[in-house]
Amino acid sequence: MTAAAVIEPGSFRDPGGRVFHAGEAICRAVMDTAADNFLRASQSGVLRRLVDQGKLVDFTDVTDAAAALGIRDAQILLSHPRIPFISYPYEWSFSLHKAAALFHLDLQLTLLEQGFTLSDATAYNVQFDGTRPVFIDHLSIRPYEEGEIWAGHRQFCMQFLNPLLMWSALDVQPNHWFRGSLEGIAPEELAKLLPLRKRLGWTVLTHVVAQAAMQNRSVRTTTGSSRYRNAKLPRTGFEGILRGLRSSIAKMEVPSHKTVWGDYAGNTSYRGPEAETKHNFVKEMVGAVRPELLYDLGCNSGDYSKSALEAGAAKVIGFDFDHGALEVAFRRAHAENLDLLPVWLDAANPSPQQGWGQVERMGLSGRADAGAMLALAFIHHLAIGRNVPLDMATDWLVSMAPVGVIEFPHKSDPMVQVLLSQRPDIFPDYDNQAFAEILAARARIVKSVDVLPTRTLYWYDRS
Amino acid sequence: MSFKTATSLIGLTAMLSLSAPAHAYLDPATGSIILQALLGAVAGATLFFRTSLYKVRALFSRQKPGND
Numbered sequence: 204m205t206a207a208a209v210i211e212p213g214s215f216r217d218p219g220g221r222v223f224h225a226g227e228a229i230c231r232a233v234m235d236t237a238a239d240n241f242l243r244a245s246q247s248g249v250l251r252r253l254v255d256q257g258k259l260v261d262f263t264d265v266t267d268a269a270a271a272l273g274i275r276d277a278q279i280l281l282s283h284p285r286i287p288f289i290s291y292p293y294e295w296s297f298s299l300h301k302a303a304a305l306f307h308l309d310l311q312l313t314l315l316e317q318g319f320t321l322s323d324a325t326a327y328n329v330q331f332d333g334t335r336p337v338f339i340d341h342l343s344i345r346p347y348e349e350g351e352i353w354a355g356h357r358q359f360c361m362q363f364l365n366p367l368l369m370w371s372a373l374d375v376q377p378n379h380w381f382r383g384s385l386e387g388i389a390p391e392e393l394a395k396l397l398p399l400r401k402r403l404g405w406t407v408l409t410h411v412v413a414q415a416a417m418q419n420r421s422v423r424t425t426t427g428s429s430r431y432r433n434a435k436l437p438r439t440g441f442e443g444i445l446r447g448l449r450s451s452i453a454k455m456e457v458p459s460h461k462t463v464w465g466d467y468a469g470n471t472s473y474r475g476p477e478a479e480t481k482h483n484f485v486k487e488m489v490g491a492v493r494p495e496l497l498y499d500l501g502c503n504s505g506d507y508s509k510s511a512l513e514a515g516a517a518k519v520i521g522f523d524f525d526h527g528a529l530e531v532a533f534r535r536a537h538a539e540n541l542d543l544l545p546v547w548l549d550a551a552n553p554s555p556q557q558g559w560g561q562v563e564r565m566g567l568s569g570r571a572d573a574g575a576m577l578a579l580a581f582i583h584h585l586a587i588g589r590n591v592p593l594d595m596a597t598d599w600l601v602s603m604a605p606v607g608v609i610e611f612p613h614k615s616d617p618m619v620q621v622l623l624s625q626r627p628d629i630f631p632d633y634d635n636q637a638f639a640e641i642l643a644a645r646a647r648i649v650k651s652v653d654v655l656p657t658r659t660l661y662w663y664d665r666s
Numbered sequence: 667m668s669f670k671t672a673t674s675l676i677g678l679t680a681m682l683s684l685s686a687p688a689h690a691y692l693d694p695a696t697g698s699i700i701l702q703a704l705l706g707a708v709a710g711a712t713l714f715f716r717t718s719l720y721k722v723r724a725l726f727s728r729q730k731p732g733n734d
Binding site: 360409410442 | 695696697698699700701702703705706707708709710711712713714
């Protein structure tokens with residue numbers, strides 16, 4: 204750790220600490236204002252226990268190295284292992300969001316038992332290792348004071364509860380809204396959208412409808428009073444609220460996903476002879492590269508992600524536009540303990556760089572360092588489904604990783620014909636030979652195979 | 667109307683009638699704080715009730731000392 208430290212632009216909100224990138228290492232400076240709370244948490248053993256249980260990212264005291272890294276003002280300096288891929292709540296599927304919410308509540312309950320609490324409830328502090336949630340902000344953990352109000356309650360509602368209610372009560376995916384409103388979805392806004400019969404449950408009535416009413420009322424009355432600053436929440440009440448939210452969220456389901464299960468189970472159990480060829484082709488490339496991180500674009504139910512893991516990829520991030528597919532992939536990754544994180548992606552409009560200074564939250568490109576990628580039966584969705592010219596679609600795919608496998612469905616392929624069935628064919632350049640030339644101009648084609656008369660697989664390498 | 671809904675409505679009415687003070691400082695989380703102050707008592711009581719219920723149940727469902 205000798206490289207000069209660079210500030211992580213997403214870590215400015217808590218003045219008690221800053222996160223830095225120092226080469227491959229991630230460092231966290233603990234300032235004077237936060238040092239006391241950190242030491243109390245650290246000395247009580249609660250942090251180490253959470254690390255041992257896999258619930259908190261590991262930390263090592265490297266205060267001695269602070270000067271060499273050019274970090275001043277740090278009372279304590281911590282070093283953390285790097286998380287290979289940071290995901291954001293607006294990229295999560297329903298199941299990931301639900302897992303993160305339950306994890307947050309469980310963490311809060313565990314901490315409370317040991318005399319500690321969380322100073323906020325931001326969903327950005329939960330990351331995933333495969334499908335397993337892990338907490339990344341050590342300085343959010345601080346001693347609990349008897350009777351204190353749950354500081355993160357509103358934030359919990361905006362970033363966990365309300366997006367999940369959009370899924371379960373309205374059957375609407377919250378990703379677009381959340382991406383546009385990085386603080387989450389306010390109770391005052393959600394309350395207006397919920398039909399009467401959805402408002403009558405205890406959780407919605409209290410945390411959404413009542414909170415929204417009180418919030419609106421407090422904003423309308425401008426004659427200030429500090430009486431609520433002294434409001435108390437007894438510990439049993441706090442625990443009761445947490446447990447109530449937990450049991451309510453644990454029961455949540457998405458109505459439209461129920462029908463999806465059957466469809467996917469039927470589709471994924473079928474595996475034709477061409478699938479074997481595809482699996483072998485993928486495994487050959489992955490076996491040669493053995494990437495630390497692999498992107499599977501259009502991962503569907505995670506079939507090929509799993510093959511990639513078996514062939515030597517250490518970690519796979521799967522991307523799909525279809526939330527039904529993501530749910531199937533999540534269940535598989537969770538049940539089989541795969542190091543696969545399936546997240547939502549609209550490839551024609553990937554997550555941008557945004558937030559404060561337009562750098563607080565990273566865009567998809569450049570966020571992580573994928574060693575290899577798969578894009579199987581994916582490119583036609585961009586080139587024909589979204590009118591992206593074939594050369595531009597290829598540029599984007601090849602930019603995702605230095606090595607990869609791209610499957611090109613020919614125009615005569617039934618899947619392409621489905622996309623063309625409702626519209627005139629304005630894609631004279633969409634052609635297998637043309638694609639081969641476009642790809643060859645950008646990378647070396649290591650190998651190609653016609654997996655079906657209408658599908659060709661390309662292994663490219665631009666490294 | 668189900669029992670649960672009725673309970674919810676009674677609870678809400680009780681809470682809104684309690685939230686009388688019209689003096690609120692401008693703070694983005696005021697609604698949350700008022701809610702917690704009111705909900706805390708209800709949630710605490712529910713938790714206490716549930717815990718007690720489990721304890722009582724456990725008392726009665728406890729198996730008699732083994733006779734083998």
